[in-house]
Amino acid sequence: MGQNPYSPHTDADRAAMLARVGVTSVDELLTAVPIDARGPAMGVPPGLSELEVQAHMERIAALDRTAGAGPFFIGGPVQRRYIPAAVPVLALRGEFLTAYTPYQPEVSQGTLQALWEYQSLVSELLAMDVVNSSMYDGSTAVAEAALMAVRLTGRRRVVVANEVFSQFRQTLATYAKGPELEIVEVPTRELAASPTDAACLIVQHPDAFGTLVGVRAIADAAHAAGALCVQVTEPHANALLEPPGALGVDIAVGEGQPLGIPLSFGGPHLGIIACRDALVRQMPGRIVGQTVDASGTRGFVNTLQTREQHIRREKATSNICTNEAIAAITASVYLSLMGPRSLRAAARIGVARAHALADRLARLPGVSAGTEAPFFDRFALRSPLGGGLRTALLADGIFVGEGIGRHYSGCGDGVTIQCTELTTDADIDALVAAVEGMTARRPVAAS
Amino acid sequence: MSSVPDDLRYSKEHEWVRVDGETATVGITAFAQEQLGDVVFVELPEKGARVRQHSSLGVVESVKAASDVYAPLSGEVLERNVKVIESPELVNSQPYGDGWMIKVRLADKGELAALLSPDDYRSHIGEGSAAAGD
Amino acid sequence: MSRIRFETGAVTEMPALEPLLYELQRPGRTGRHVRGGEEADALIPAAFARVAPLPLPELSEPQVVRHYTHLAQLNYSVDAGMYPLGSCTMKYNPKINDRAASLPGFADIHPHQPDETVQGALRLFHELQELLAGISGMDFVTLQPAAGAHAEFTAMLMFKAYHLARGDPKRRRVIVPDSAHGTNPASAAMCGFDVTTVRSDGRGNVDLDALTAALGDDVVGFMLTNPNTLGLFEERVREVCAAVHAAGGLVYGDGANMNALLGVARPGDLGFDCVHINVHKTFSTPHGAGGPGAGPLCVKRHLEPFLPVPRVIKDGAGTYRRESLIEHPSSIGRVRSFGGNFGVLVRAYTYIRTLGEEGLVETGRDAILAANYLLALVREGYDVAYERTPMHEFVLTAAKQKTQGANGLDIAKALIDEGFHPPTVYFPLIVPEALMIEPTETEPKETLDAFAAALLRIAKRIETDPKAVHDAPVKAPLRRLDEVAAGRKPVLRYRPG
Structure with a gap:
């Protein structure tokens, strides 16, 4: 006993509780459970101290690359936005x-x-x-x-x-x-x-x-x-x-x-x-x-x-x-803190950044950004690399959204680019430079 | 003791019927509204809809229960009680009066034979005939 | 619980514990969390621009902080005291779990990131799948469902796919016991199935004869909670499962009461084809004022082809990846946007790794001991719905108290005045005036003693002066609320003026 660190029961408590129930062991309370099924092995490793589990979780978490670690243009339904403290x-x-x-x-x-x-x-x-x-x-x-x-x-x-x-x-x-x-x-x-x-x-x-x-x-x-x-x-x-x-x-x-x-x-x-x-x-x-x-x-x-x-x-x-x-x-809580002003500002910055970025990308040879129709804070980026642009950019430490061709039939191929109030000028510069480098390396005729 | 007026006919699902020529007025009984508790919502068919005997014509709801209202008779809905939709508490306070639900033009008077008499209904809800009225 | 006080010049239309955000706000009063971007206005064509007003309240940050602090103080919570809601397993929620979930490597990763950049998250998914398979005695696990009911729906879709794949499309009926949670029939109905309810027998088990009579070649399956909602272990669970299987049906395990089975028995060893686990119950993740939970679904091998996608698998090289629909053509598909309520699953994983095998075994046994101990203390004042040894929870009936002039709801409200959260009341539906009590393993003996003493005091009070509890609660922030008025004239949002 004493295996569950959140259990308050001492052995004396358990003994007193068993006595009040009128049994000598919890096993006597389990008679409805088929005997051969009782007390199964579950294959769970032995327990850890809080310090040990914290270290273990940190080790696993460290295997992930966080969204905040570099230029980040993934979005869609789930968006990286500023969260007030x-x-x-x-x-x-x-x-x-x-x-x-x-x-x-x-x-x-x-x-x-x-x-x-x-x-x-x-x-x-x-x-x-x-x-x-x-x-x-x-x-x-x-x-x-x-x-x-x-x-x-x-x-x-x-x-x-x-x-x-x-x-x-x-x-x-x-x-x-x-x-x-x-x-x-x-x-x-x-x-x-x-x-x-x-x-x-x-x-x-x-x-x-x-x-x-x-x-x-x-x-x-x-x-x-x-x-x-x-x-x-x-x-x-x-x-x-x-x-x-x-x-x-x-x-x-x-x-x-x-x-x-x-x-x-x-x-x-x-x-x-x-x-x-x-x-x-x-x-x-x-x-x-x-x-x-x-x-x-x-x-x-x-x-x-x-x-x-x-x-x-x-x-x-x-x-x-x-x-x-x-x-x-x-x-x-978020809406109470942001109020109409900060909410509008966050939305506007995403829109402004997306349009500034799309303008710069569209000037690159073989690249189209956005559609003919007006767009908000997200757009489709099409280039000779198609959906492959995603993997190519990852090598430069830049995240862009899903490949389009796989998930949206009849919408061509490419990747989606999401901007928010967390998108920085440096992020934009990095993405433009990387796309420029890639498209320059490939003859436009290949598209 | 629940009130069971002698001038009405009843269904086993606790609806009452008042027949006047070709027209029948339908509501739910005092017993039914007591079982439900405070009624908060009533849903009724539109005028002109057709209802069939024993099929659901609408819903009455309390806070913790919802119950279908079954048509005791078949026919066309001539009128629905707008007052009871706006003030569902009428089902509790005046189940046989302003708490009525719909008026139906009878399709088949023969269906009346399937309904319970006041005495039959009293025994259906476990109250002797001595409980008549109150 | 203290009645809170606040300083405000707000004008409220009626007495209130805490003003609404709208009553605290003043135009122009606002923080500066984000600013700029004005150039965007020229980029949005007039035909699309918002003309409708945006009347969100304008508040300073200090006001917002006090508002929510005051609101929080109006809540009863597990952090504040015993919360013995039956079938909800309101055990203590360890804080290390929350900290683990907030690690940037878990909280700040996007579900669209490529697999190679989220190997930690995928490893955690995979390890948790394996751990839950071992704990439940099943072969495969999906972590997608967001809650128990979501897992039920997922499983009903899988049952449908299973029967269709066997060329048996006529199965359209699901059987549930009369003690089942409402989610069971509702989940079956969402799959287009008809629902047949079978009665319980005099010992609180499924009535095997009634079940057998209800079975037929049109039956999809049977949904069973074990221990059931009476807190009782199904005494003939293997016969029940065998009867369903003999009729060609599948047995769904509703794992709401899995806390009782930790280290005691595994659904996979009892005949179930699948079981869901409410990690917000059994594995200590916080209930979040109603959610989120997570409802991993653990299944036997024969259901594996139908599991939702994406699933996380481990490649030979020791890397992890998400498998798509193309790799699983028989899958029912996706039941939500992404792989699961990851932040909740991280907490559950942390808890399982903290407790380990021995800790989990102790948990199940302590939960059962606590319930039996509490029942032994309170039974002198209350009737028990079924005279049997309960597992992790038990159901009392206040039918006797009702004849004395106070009902189950009165007892619940009186418990609030005694400083406790009430148990689940009026469920299961087959017990009149039901009080369903689940103490969990994390309440110390002194608290169980105090709770029992409170329940017994209330029973005594009802014997002598039942009216005394009709006004309860009087010590809570509010007196009883008028639910009838709320239902008759619904006011579902703030409207200015």
């Missing part, structure tokens, strides 16, 4: 972090008010009526939005633009295997012509390549055909671009990680889902509402719970239970 200090306080779902509202007002404020802040950012208190990530928010549209329209066909993040489309395709929905992928430019019999049209703006998309016309086309319009969005873009709620969108979804949440190799992140008031009964996940206590003091509770699995079981709007609440609280 107060964000983790507040959001990761033990009182938030080590509580659970606020089943007992009288002792969970911190969680509930923070989540209600999150719902309010993100509603304003997206200009949507209602936001839930989180989904797992952007991709499952997209999938759940599609399921929601299917329930609302009674139709089984979902049309999604090719230029939606590949991970989101792939997750949607997986989810669709459950209820056996028909998923149709079309280029964004054909979306408005595709709503026949569709439950929803799913458009991303800015799209996976940063291109700005005319969402309003797509929403109008959807509505004219009795379909819903789902927009995949990203938080910072809404500081500068007309938000989904002003574009006629019915359900807005996105990855909330850029709101102060670390990259963490892809999770835990934050699925954002928002909708119009009229659709809230079909929304998945937890929602916090305002009310009063018995003495008339304002307070907050989980509400509209009859949508959820613990009450509706197989008729629930979703199976989600544990969500990403601490990520929503983190986003709430």
Whole structure:
């Protein structure tokens, strides 16, 4: 005994507890367990001291190259952005972090008010009526939005633009295997012509390549055909671009990680889902509402719970239970600290850097940067090296985004370049110089 | 004891029916609303919708429970009670009055035979006939 | 718990514990976290530029810090006290786990980085897959699911793919016990399956006769929590699994209660085809006010072809890489954007390596001892739902107290006034006035004694003056909240004016 460093029990405690139970060993409490299955070997190495485990974890972590170690242009749904110092200090306080779902509202007002404020802040950012208190990530928010549209329209066909993040489309395709929905992928430019019999049209703006998309016309086309319009969005873009709620969108979804949440190799992140008031009964996940206590003091509770699995079981709007609440609280702290000014500034810097970088790259022979259409803070970089540019740049210590050809059919080949407020002039110089060197080494005719 | 008015017919799923010529008014019983607790939400079909006997016509919800409302009779919805949608507490306070849910034009009067009498309904909910009214 | 005080000139429309961000804000009051970039405005065509106002609150950093500090102080948490929510395993969350997850080599790496630049993260993924396979007695593991329910959905998709691959498309029905978590039927329904519920028997086990009667050649599988939500080990678990297998179905293990099985028994040795593990329960990762968790899914070999992608494998050369859909054509695909809730998984890995084999064995046994000890203390005041030796948690029924004039909810609220977080109440659904209590292995004996004393005091109070608990809690920051009003007129966000 004494093997679990977090166990408070002394041998004397255990003896006293066993005596009170009326047994001499825990083994006597296990009679329901098949004898031959009891006490299995698990193959776990012997335990470590805290110092030893810290050293072990540092050794493993040191095998990774961090995003901050050099020029970094990977982005997409997950973006390397500045996190104000107060964000983790507040959001990761033990009182938030080590509580659970606020089943007992009288002792969970911190969680509930923070989540209600999150719902309010993100509603304003997206200009949507209602936001839930989180989904797992952007991709499952997209999938759940599609399921929601299917329930609302009674139709089984979902049309999604090719230029939606590949991970989101792939997750949607997986989810669709459950209820056996028909998923149709079309280029964004054909979306408005595709709503026949569709439950929803799913458009991303800015799209996976940063291109700005005319969402309003797509929403109008959807509505004219009795379909819903789902927009995949990203938080910072809404500081500068007309938000989904002003574009006629019915359900807005996105990855909330850029709101102060670390990259963490892809999770835990934050699925954002928002909708119009009229659709809230079909929304998945937890929602916090305002009310009063018995003495008339304002307070907050989980509400509209009859949508959820613990009450509706197989008729629930979703199976989600544990969500990403601490990520929503983190986003709430982030938005409170940034306010409209710093949020706009962060978004603007990304846009400005991306355009400055694209201009310089486009001057290189054989290189195209961005598309003919206006773009936001991300663009496609096409060169004679195609997607191979990614590996080539890595040798120079420069990270660029995913190869396009593999994940986006009909979108040509190349890599994506994301800029944020953390992109520096030196990063830009390094990337331009490296691409210049590579394209100069290869005759343009090879393309 | 739950109120079971003598001038109504009942379903086993705890709906009541008041027949007036070709029209039937439908609601849920006092017993049903007591089981549910404070009703917070009522969802009803639009005017013109067709409902079929024994199939779900809508939903009533309390904070911790959701329950389908089943059509005790088939027919076309002539009117839905907008007041009960706006003020779901009427289901609790006046289940047989302002808490009614829909009016239906009867498709088949023969279906009435499948409904319970007040006495049958009282025994269905485990209350003797002495419990009539209150 | 202290009722907090704050200094503010904010005008609030109604009494409040802490003003809203919106009540604290003033236009022009803001920090300077990021500035610049004005040249971007000319780069965004007018047709796309935001015209809608952006009414986010404007606050100084000191205000924000106090706001969230005050809010935090309104919460009950594991860091503050015993939190015996049944089936949630609210054990202590070690701080070294959090520190490990925040190491730059883990927190500051992007999921799109090439494999060769994230060998540490991939190694951790791979080692954790192997560790969880050994702990669960399964052959393969996916770390993708973000939570238990997500793992259930993943497994239901895999079951579907499994039956289809065997040329058996008619299986459309999933069976769950009446004691199951709501996520089980909800996950099955998301896969388009019908759900059949089977009753429990008088000892709290699955009723084997009822199960057998429900089985048929249209059955996809059976979802079973073991120990079940009554805290009881399924006494005929192997017969149950064998019956499902004989009908051509698969057995899903809901690992919500895996803490009881650490070093005691492995689902893989009991007949399950797969089991998920809630690392936020069993492996001490913080519950995060509702999440994130992580729900690794551990499966037997016959389900391996259907696991989600990407998966992390170790090449002969000792390097790690992510395998794609092309390499796994039978895979159900991706169930989320990236490989898993990595920050949570790092914490779980840290915990497993800290405890080691012997520590994990001790954990399971201590959890079981704590539950049995606590039950022995409180049973003089409460009826037990099923008279059997529980594993890591037990379910009381307050049916007796209800006849005396106070119900399970009153008892829960009275516990708040005694300084404890209430247990899970009104679940499982098959127990009237259920109080589901899980103390975990990390509460010292003195705390268990104090909790039992509080529960017994409440029972005594109910015997003599049941009305006394109707007003509880009176010592919490708020009195009971009006959930009915919240439901009738939903106010789901701040609206100015």
